[in-house]
Structure formats: C-alpha cells, structure tokens
Amino acid sequence: MPNCSTGSRPRRSPRKRSPPDEPARPPPPPTPAVALIDRFQEIRTLPHIVARLTQLVNDQESTLQDFEAVIRLDPALVARLLTVVNSAWCGLKRRVDSISRAVALLGTKNLRNIAITDAVQGMLRHRTGSAAFSPVRLWLHSAASGICGKMIAERIFAINGDDAYLCGILHDIGLIVELETSEPLFFDLMERLVDGGPTIVDLEREVFATDHGEIGALLAREWRIAEPVAAAIADHHRTDLVVAPQSAAGILQISEYLVHQLGYGVKDGLSASLAPELAAHIQASVEEYRAVAEDLPAEMERTRQVYGA
Numbered sequence: 001m002p003n004c005s006t007g008s009r010p011r012r013s014p015r016k017r018s019p020p021d022e023p024a025r026p027p028p029p030p031t032p033a034v035a036l037i038d039r040f041q042e043i044r045t046l047p048h049i050v051a052r053l054t055q056l057v058n059d060q061e062s063t064l065q066d067f068e069a070v071i072r073l074d075p076a077l078v079a080r081l082l083t084v085v086n087s088a089w090c091g092l093k094r095r096v097d098s099i100s101r102a103v104a105l106l107g108t109k110n111l112r113n114i115a116i117t118d119a120v121q122g123m124l125r126h127r128t129g130s131a132a133f134s135p136v137r138l139w140l141h142s143a144a145s146g147i148c149g150k151m152i153a154e155r156i157f158a159i160n161g162d163d164a165y166l167c168g169i170l171h172d173i174g175l176i177v178e179l180e181t182s183e184p185l186f187f188d189l190m191e192r193l194v195d196g197g198p199t200i201v202d203l204e205r206e207v208f209a210t211d212h213g214e215i216g217a218l219l220a221r222e223w224r225i226a227e228p229v230a231a232a233i234a235d236h237h238r239t240d241l242v243v244a245p246q247s248a249a250g251i252l253q254i255s256e257y258l259v260h261q262l263g264y265g266v267k268d269g270l271s272a273s274l275a276p277e278l279a280a281h282i283q284a285s286v287e288e289y290r291a292v293a294e295d296l297p298a299e300m301e302r303t304r305q306v307y308g309a
C-alpha cells in the first residue's frame with residue numbers, strides 16, 4: 001500500500017536524545033602544564049600593556065600612533081624606551097625626548113619586546129633564591145640568550161632579530177612559572193640538577209609531569225606570540241630534533257649554547273650540548289660566532305644599564 005505521507009520530502013530521522021537521567025560529562029582535567037599556568041596566573045598577571053602591545057603587533061592595521069597611545073599610559077615604560085633609544089645601541093648624535101620619535105626609531109616588535117623584557121625582569125627582581133638557584137642568574141641568562149640570538153640573526157643570517165630576541169628572553173619563562181607556583185619543589189629540583197645526573201627536563205617530568213619548554217610554549221600561545229617563537233620555546237632542550245640553523249628554534253638553541261659557554265648559564269658546573277648540525281654550522285662560521293661572543297659582554301653591560309640588573 002503506497003504511503004501518501006512520504007511525498008518528495010525525506011523522512012526526518014528521530015532526533016537522538018540523551019536519557020534525562022544521564023549526568024553531563026565533566027570537562028577533562030587540565031594537563032599538568034595548564035594547571036601550573038592557571039596557578040601562576042592567579043599570582044601574576046601579564047602586564048596589561050604587554051597584552052595590548054602584542055595585540056597591536058598582530059594587527060596589520062595598527063599604526064605607530066596606536067602604539068604611542070598605549071605606551072603613554074605607562075611612564076616607567078616610556079622612561080625605559082627613551083633610555084634604550086638614547087643608549088649606545090642606537091648611536092644617535094642628538095638626544096631623543098619625544099615618545100613618537102622613540103616609537104618610530106625602535107619599531108613596533110622591538111617596543112613589544114622591551115615591554116616583555118620589563119615584565120620578565122619584574123617577575124624575577126624581588127624573588128629570593130636558594131643555594132642552587134639564583135633569580136638574578138636566570139634573568140642574566142634570559143637576557144644574554146635574547147641579545148646573543150638577535151646578534152646571530154642579524155649578523156650571521158642577515159634577518160631581523162626581533163623574534164630571535166623574544167625567543168631568548170622568554171625561553172625559560174616556564175622555570176619562572178615553576179618557581180612562582182611551587183618554590184620548595186623547584187628549589188629541590190635545582191639542587192638535584194648536577195652535571196652527569198638527570199637533565200632538567202627529566203627532573204621536571206618526574207616532579208611536575210611537564211617541563212618548562214611545554215609550559216613556556218603554552219604561555220606564549222596564550223599571549224598570542226608568533227607560533228615559530230612558541231614552537232622554539234617548546235623544543236629548546238630537544239637536541240635530538242633536526243632544526244635549520246637559521247630557524248627561530250635553531251638560533252635559540254645556538255644562542256643558549258653559546259651563552260652557557262660564556263658563563264651565562266642558569267647554574268654553574270653544568271655542561272651543555274648542541275645538535276650535531278648546529279655544532280657543524282658554528283664550526284663553518286667560527287669567525288663570525290667568535291665576534292658575537294666577543295661583543296656579548298659589552299651588550300650585556302648596556303642591558304644592565306637600561307634594566308638596572
């Protein structure tokens with residue numbers, strides 16, 4: 001018997017419904033890295049100005065005036081920018097007193113990087129350390145990695161060094177998260193970090209079920225920092241990966257290795273390793289790298305003058 005109700009319209013299948021008594025599924029628990037970041041952000045917030053400057057860097061339509069308007073809200077940052085622009089870095093004959101000229105001279109990514117450097121130093125400035133960990137050393141290590149990375153990018157690869165600088169200054173921010181959220185565990189971990197023993201990543205996996213590369217990359221992505229920078233942070237201890245020397249990850253691994261050799265490691269007495277292809281690249285350009293190494297102490301001195309550490 002024909003079913004006159006079918007016509008040309010397809011019959012709709014009955015909608016499946018959950019039984020009314022089925023409880024809603026709870027969200028999955030956060031990963032250990034996310035849990036640490038959540039706790040960190042309860043204690044510390046990224047300065048609003050850094051978030052705003054990062055938004056502007058990511059916005060193709062933003063103008064120098066937009067940057068200037070944000071920077072004007074923070075007198076300490078204005079003072080820092082003017083110090084940077086008038087330092088020997090810029091080699092200017094006439095003193096710069098106007099924010100708009102400082103903004104134009106420094107460039108937008110550089111401005112954002114100065115604000116991030118301020119934030120990182122601010123997180124470490126007032127912390128006390130332990131016998132096995134010095135917040136000042138971590139700050140100098142981060143600053144040296146940023147400066148060295150920028151020099152390598154600009155002098156050896158002839159590319160803009162702003163992302164390389166950002167990689168260096170932020171690469172160990174995961175350690176700051178561990179320090180802020182779990183100080184006794186972190187100090188104990190640093191005590192156990194000795195040459196020939198488990199690596200820092202092995203110890204972190206044991207203690208925190210994550211490591212500072214994973215934490216730092218998650219934080220960088222949350223702050224909307226460019227993906228190559230976040231990926232380089234994630235992998236900065238992965239000497240087993242094949243990375244191109246001129247990539248963000250390659251420059252970060254080389255600069256971290258060099259600053260370690262030059263006495264800017266996070267802790268004394270630890271040896272550093274480098275992926276074979278990155279070591280071969282240094283060998284192939286050894287004179288250029290020697291010049292970078294020779295100039296690093298003077299650049300660090302300028303950083304000390306600007307940031308007061």
Ligand SMILES: [Fe+2]
Nearest residue numbers: 141171172256
């Ligand atoms: Fe490091």
Ligand SMILES: [Fe+2]
Nearest residue numbers: 171172212236
């Ligand atoms: Fe590290």
